Amino acid sequence: EPEVTQTPSHQVTQMGQEVILRCVPISNHLYFYWYRQILGQKVEFLVSFYNNEISEKSEIFDDQFSVERPDGSNFTLKIRSTKLEDSAMYFCASWSTGSSGYTFGSGTRLTVV
Amino acid sequence: GENVEQHPSTLSVQEGDSAVIKCTYSDSASNYFPWYKQELGKGPQLIIDIRSNVGEKKDQRIAVTLNKTAKHFSLHITETQPEDSAVYFCAATVNRDDKIIFGKGTRLHILP
Numbered sequence: 138e139p140e141v142t143q144t145p146s147h148q149v150t151q152m153g154q155e156v157i158l159r160c161v162p163i164s165n166h167l168y169f170y171w172y173r174q175i176l177g178q179k180v181e182f183l184v185s186f187y188n189n190e191i192s193e194k195s196e197i198f199d200d201q202f203s204v205e206r207p208d209g210s211n212f213t214l215k216i217r218s219t220k221l222e223d224s225a226m227y228f229c230a231s232w233s234t235g236s237s238g239y240t241f242g243s244g245t246r247l248t249v250v
Numbered sequence: 251g252e253n254v255e256q257h258p259s260t261l262s263v264q265e266g267d268s269a270v271i272k273c274t275y276s277d278s279a280s281n282y283f284p285w286y287k288q289e290l291g292k293g294p295q296l297i298i299d300i301r302s303n304v305g306e307k308k309d310q311r312i313a314v315t316l317n318k319t320a321k322h323f324s325l326h327i328t329e330t331q332p333e334d335s336a337v338y339f340c341a342a343t344v345n346r347d348d349k350i351i352f353g354k355g356t357r358l359h360i361l362p
Contacts, residue, residue, distance in 0.1 A: 141293075168347045170349070172350075178354070179339065179352045179353060179354040179355055180294060180339060180352045181352070182349040182350065182351070185347075185348075185349055187347070193348075193349055195349070228293050228294070230293075232346065232347060234347075236346075237296065237299060238284045238296040238299050238346065239284075239296065239350065240296070241286075241293035241294045241295070242293050243291070243292050243293045244292070244293050
């Protein structure tokens with residue numbers, strides 16, 4: 138069964154550093170998303186991306202965040218200057234017409250120290 | 251915007267018994283309601299979904315019901331098994347390509 142692949146599975150970074158979280162969506166999917174889940178809390182929407190541009194973003198997705206699809210396969214989330222409160226699991230998801238629902242990756246656990 | 255409330259936050263049931271998780275939503279425009287199962291260290295996995303033109307949907311031991319008038323929807327798991335232990339999230343969205351709004355999750359424990 139096709140999967141969404143995320144790397145790394147765990148990243149530890151110093152406060153103020155830039156991090157890039159990487160995702161490889163399912164190959165024929167056209168819609169891409171990032172969500173995050175702070176430990177023990179619900180999954181929250183960050184941003185959606187379609188046709189090489191952001192479709193929608195949440196209040197969480199401020200100027201410190203950016204997304205990019207640098208080639209035909211990767212979809213990245215960049216946090217420019219990490220804060221302690223950015224520590225969370227970050228999930229990438231993809232979807233396309235004909236799919237029953239999003240497919241989520243296994244996530245990247247980001248720890249900001 | 252949409253708000254999804256989910257109850258209970260924790261549920262323990264004896265193996266073989268049924269489990270029911272209930273959710274409400276606020277935006278009457280929502281018409282797609284997926285349910286996700288999240289196992290430890292993994293991403294949410296879609297287990298069943300329902301659209302607003304349907305009142306009930308069943309897939310083996312799992313069923314969802316939707317009351318669009320009351321803005322309620324529920325997940326029913328029958329004949330529970332140890333592998334059903336996980337966190338379950340209900341969610342709502344207007345269209346399947348839109349952002350999904352999740353409930354806070356229900357941690358389901360299946361007791362031996």
